[in-house]
Amino acid sequence: MLDSILFYFFAGVAVTSAALMVTRRNAIHSAVFLITTLLATAGIFLQLGAEFLFIAQIILYVGGIMVLFIFVIMLVRLDVALQHIRFRMKNLVVTIVIAVLGAEAGAIIYYARKLPGQGLFIQNMAPAEKLAPNSERLAESLFSGYLLPFEIASVLLLVAMVGAVVMAKNKKRTPEES
């Protein structure tokens, strides 16, 4: 009972914030709504028993990536007049097409649930005890079976850091050159 209340709360917050995010004129408002979506997603992770991923999402996504986004939005201050959203036919057509595709995928999920022996065979979740204790399991897996992807991910982050610094660096000009 508590389970479903929590799920519907987090899911409602996530979907509403996401919908608000893609429709705001002001980029900072979009960023704030994305933050609420990410926090709701973290709640979903916690509900599914992935507690380390819950806190990793909060530290990395909300505390790191979103701060970076807000920094950049502040630095590239666009004139508010330019942000006026005109109604364009293209946007409506695209939204309808994506909604139709979504309805199709939703129908697949829904009907597969109802047909026994056909389509999705996943009906129930494994008990949560199989995944506990979560941090220890994750650490074991990360440092034994998935060690190579782990190392590659760290090299990727290093490359990204260097690349971002090089890209965003202010190339100073001496007075004669400008």
Add this chain to the structure above:
Amino acid sequence: MNPTLHGILVFLETWWVELTSGIVIVAVVPLVAGYVVLVERKLMADMQARLGPMRVGPHGLLQPIADAVKLLIKEDIIPAESDKLIFWLAPVISMVAALTSMGAIAFGPAFQVARDINIGILFVLGVSSLGFLGIILGGWASNSHYSIIGALRSTAQLVSYETAGGLAIISALLLSGTLKISGIVQAQYEQHVWFVFLAPVAAFIYLVASIAETNRAPFDLPEAESELVAGYMTEYSGFRWALYFLGEYANMIVVGSIATTLFLGGWLRPFPNWKGSGLIPEGIVDAGWDLVPAAFLGLIGVYCLYRAGKQPAKAQTWFMWAVALACFVVAALYAIPALLFAMGIGGVAGSLSVAVLPGLNGAFWFLLKVSGYIYVFMWLRFTLPRYRFDQLMHLGWYILIPLAIVNIFAVGVAMLVVANANWNHGLALTLATILGTVVTLLFAALLVRWHDRRTESASAASMAPDSYAG
């Protein structure tokens, strides 16, 4: 019974401890933070050879209440061109992050809101880092140059020192082997020593990083009055400013709690494993340590009584008598279970005292250690001059982060050596950290020399200060 009502009752019965603790935290922490401000002002006065607030209440004890009333009745000014939604939201985010991260902190063996979650320390760290969003959004929403520059500088500083602090925490976590708060304190109990003695460099790095994390001097450039008016808090007045301010002091308490749990033994009393041997039997040692909180509070009560006679006004004398009475009552609350336990009295009173004693004692020692840590914060604030922003970033990235990384290696190597070569545990770890510190400081000195040489040669080309970058 109505099934919904039954469901609600079952929910309340399972979670009433957590709900009550949550309400207590939200109600009590702002008051405590207000009194921490008073302590800071009195300490500042003491170190500057003056007296501090003395007028409102005896010895200024009612000053925080007066400040709170003043802030609440101030006019709420919202800048005209600001973003109303974000302007309202930013101090709320700051305060909520600080209060939520208090939820997972354990003040004693059983005193926590979130019931000893598996990822305790990481939760506190992660949620308190949500406070940065409050700072940067607040600075932006004020639509003023000082605010934006202050917010950007503040956030850049916080992010850099959060990295250094996190790496320092990893060294201590290597020693404890678990993220659970009760597990960390248990590990310190089993290894018979506080982790500050096993990993002193990590403790020092965390001290510096936590001072920078909470925007305290000597790292308070983003909010110093002579620099940027008040940084990101410039346009906030009245209660909104109070929320930011209280968030900052609540953050100080959170950071002190993390340091106490990881490095200073949490809720363990000094020498927790000394059970007495030979001449001093075990019961006497335990009873003696159990009576220390009561004695401490009793001494404070006696001092209050002494000062009560010297107050100029009658009302203040009565107030001091009331404070002394409160101290004696709490001291009695501590002494009675301790005495009952020591004398081995059974029955209802005896079992109640056995249940309550570890929690009470643990809470006392924990709060004492956190207070000591915050005292060091304040001491440093009144003693050291402020860092310039580029010096601050240089310290964070060039010195603290390499030092923290090398420290992790050193602690790891020392643990391996201890496990395989049977050296003395503490000796190996301390030697490893000292060696690591020396190596890193040499490396840092070389870096500084190289950096200075490069700056001298490049100073011919103009380096216009970029106020957004570090």
Add this chain to the structure above:
Amino acid sequence: MMSPAHYLFLSLALFLIGCVGVVTRRNVIVVLMSIELILNAVNINLVLFSRVFGDVAGQVFALFIIADAAAEAAVGLGIIIAFFRNRETILADEMDLLKW
């Protein structure tokens, strides 16, 4: 009781909203944020199936996706800043230098 289908619907909804954001918005930063939303939807799916099968590999994969999203956001925002410094715009309609 929760069945996997509930979470699948949630993840599908977030994915679709992200797709609409990517295609519809002019502001390039909002497009990047919608991409983050898509990645999150995928993460929910991965964690759901890791719970369904009791295998922690799904969560490991989700962790790698979070790290990868961080790297991508950093580099993407660096590119945006560099472009803004050159052309003074971040609207996708006006980034048409390669049009022939």
